[in-house]
Amino acid sequence: xxxxxxxxxxxxxxxxxxxxxxxxxxxxxxxxxxxxxxxxxxxxxxxxxxxxxxxxxxxxxxxxxxxxxxxxxxxxxxxxxxxxxxxxxxxxxxxxxxxxxxxxxxxxxxxxxxxxxxxxxxxxxxxxxxxxxxxxxxxxxxxxxxxxxxxxxxxxxxxxxxxxxxxxxxxxxxxxxxxxxxxxxxxxxxxxxxxxxxxxxxxxxxxxxxxxxxxxxxxxxxxxxxxxxxxxxxxxxxxxxxxxxxxxxxxxxxxxxxxxxxxxxxxxxxxxx
Amino acid sequence: xxxxxxxxxxxxxxxxxxxxxxxxxxxxxxxxxxxxxxxxxxxxxxxxxxxxxxxxxxxxxxxxxxxxxxxxxxxxxxxxxxxxxxxxxxxxxxxxxxxxxxxxxxxxxxxxxxxxxxxxxxxxxxxxxxxxxxxxxxxxxxxxxxxxxxxxxxxxxxxxxxxxxxxxxxxxxxxxxxxxxxxxxxxxxxxxxxxxxxxxxxxxxxxxxxxxxxxxxxxxxxxxxxxxxxxxxxxxxxxxxxxxxxxxxxxxxxxxxxxxxxxxxxxxxxxxxx
Numbered sequence: 150x151x152x153x154x155x156x157x158x159x160x161x162x163x164x165x166x167x168x169x170x171x172x173x174x175x176x177x178x179x180x181x182x183x184x185x186x187x188x189x190x191x192x193x194x195x196x197x198x199x200x201x202x203x204x205x206x207x208x209x210x211x212x213x214x215x216x217x218x219x220x221x222x223x224x225x226x227x228x229x230x231x232x233x234x235x236x237x238x239x240x241x242x243x244x245x246x247x248x249x250x251x252x253x254x255x256x257x258x259x260x261x262x263x264x265x266x267x268x269x270x271x272x273x274x275x276x277x278x279x280x281x282x283x284x285x286x287x288x289x290x291x292x293x294x295x296x297x298x299x300x301x302x303x304x305x306x307x308x309x310x311x312x313x314x315x316x317x318x319x320x321x322x323x324x325x326x327x328x329x330x331x332x333x334x335x336x337x338x339x340x341x342x343x344x345x346x347x348x349x350x351x352x353x354x355x356x357x358x359x360x361x362x363x364x365x366x367x368x369x370x371x372x373x374x375x376x377x378x379x380x381x382x383x384x385x386x387x388x389x390x391x392x393x394x395x396x397x398x399x400x401x402x403x404x405x406x407x408x409x410x411x412x413x414x415x416x417x418x419x420x421x422x
Numbered sequence: 423x424x425x426x427x428x429x430x431x432x433x434x435x436x437x438x439x440x441x442x443x444x445x446x447x448x449x450x451x452x453x454x455x456x457x458x459x460x461x462x463x464x465x466x467x468x469x470x471x472x473x474x475x476x477x478x479x480x481x482x483x484x485x486x487x488x489x490x491x492x493x494x495x496x497x498x499x500x501x502x503x504x505x506x507x508x509x510x511x512x513x514x515x516x517x518x519x520x521x522x523x524x525x526x527x528x529x530x531x532x533x534x535x536x537x538x539x540x541x542x543x544x545x546x547x548x549x550x551x552x553x554x555x556x557x558x559x560x561x562x563x564x565x566x567x568x569x570x571x572x573x574x575x576x577x578x579x580x581x582x583x584x585x586x587x588x589x590x591x592x593x594x595x596x597x598x599x600x601x602x603x604x605x606x607x608x609x610x611x612x613x614x615x616x617x618x619x620x621x622x623x624x625x626x627x628x629x630x631x632x633x634x635x636x637x638x639x640x641x642x643x644x645x646x647x648x649x650x651x652x653x654x655x656x657x658x659x660x661x662x663x664x665x666x667x668x669x670x671x672x673x674x675x676x677x678x679x680x681x682x683x684x685x686x687x688x689x690x691x692x693x694x695x696x
Contacts, residue, residue, distance in 0.1 A: 238510065239510075239561070262544070262559060265541065266562070269534055269537070269566075281569060281573075283565060283569045284534065284565070284569045284570070286511065286562075286565060287538075287561075287562045287563065287564075287565030287566035288562060289562070290558055290559075290561055290562030291541075291558070291559050291563065294558025294559050294561075294562060295559070297558075
């Protein structure tokens, strides 16, 4: 089961992830770059599992489903950088029109200049107030400038068109409770049913129904945390037909019922399913 | 200054080199220039003023500022010359402003800046530039350096009557209107100056008349069209803003001592042999 996580509204989010931190299977429109400073983590990107050791780097392209698990035994520290495509305009073309055949980069593959830039970025993450977005962009340009030309890129079958993607997901969120159908969506955007069955998967890596369900559960998550509505109201608001189907799907995705989640969240605001 | 300045045409968006005992005549160019003194001492003249630089100092020359590097004893410097448009985060600052003081002492520079300069020196003219249109690594380092430098100094808008500002506006205008009307009256009108003052200013600082500069930019643009496309000569002449095929032919021959067709055939023969 997949979630759609929006880590942040800013176009850049940078932090250090410590041992024990995990993210269940999720996807987002931002690009994720992770660099292991110590210990090791396990990354599952697009159904292939990688163990990432110290000094190795991983790059997750927009909407690729991925899961991140930090090992508990060792002292693990990971630099995570999440940024919008338009944060690095030079590479917008590459991110929207190509994908990379590899997701992780071995220590030996990285140039000396890249390692230095990464250590600068780590410093920026430790003391976020002392550095501006512009200098972070500078170092990031150095890192990406190296990574992108290490391997031959694969052309995407469908290019990412962010304004279109954004408007389509916005439409889906807004019309969630009306129980809209595929036909509504097709006529609102002038797209064909073929788009929903075939092109959709090229862009989002998952099929339309899975994506819609993830979007619904995401909205439910938000409502569970911010309101004290009854579960039934939340279920209807998110477009589920009844409480049972909402609870069943929620439990399948998060491992616990909506009610349990709400209680846990009240006790510990940092809790992540 | 009695010395006559020279205008340096440079096409590459980025050029980096390490020079020893750099002495150059008085010149100006479209690009900005960043110079770091790695060893020794250096004299630098910018716009009538003289700066004495010691080891570890850094100087930033804005686009179209007159400058002249001079070495007395020994000096090793790292210099990068780059387009303002390359550093997209600072294009506006570089073209519309200058700094209240353009030299920086070693103590002032942040550690990240020093590291970026070191990396720039190490890459030299790097691989990335040869492979791709944009030199990404250099762009990244320069962004980091300029971010630090601009924070430390105050930005002052360019004096609208200063020659460097007039020259930069002149080149911006001809770059964007190459295929249109570029008579001296039209250019002067768009810059809100009298034709004679503009002409005098350009000739004094670049050593060439505005007309000659326009022609050479047009021919620069025509050259790749000649060997990369199959367009007819009259079409290329029209696209690059020449009023007739004949004037294109005449100017081309004057500049390269070859007719356009000869140039095209020769270039193609060279490619075939490769």
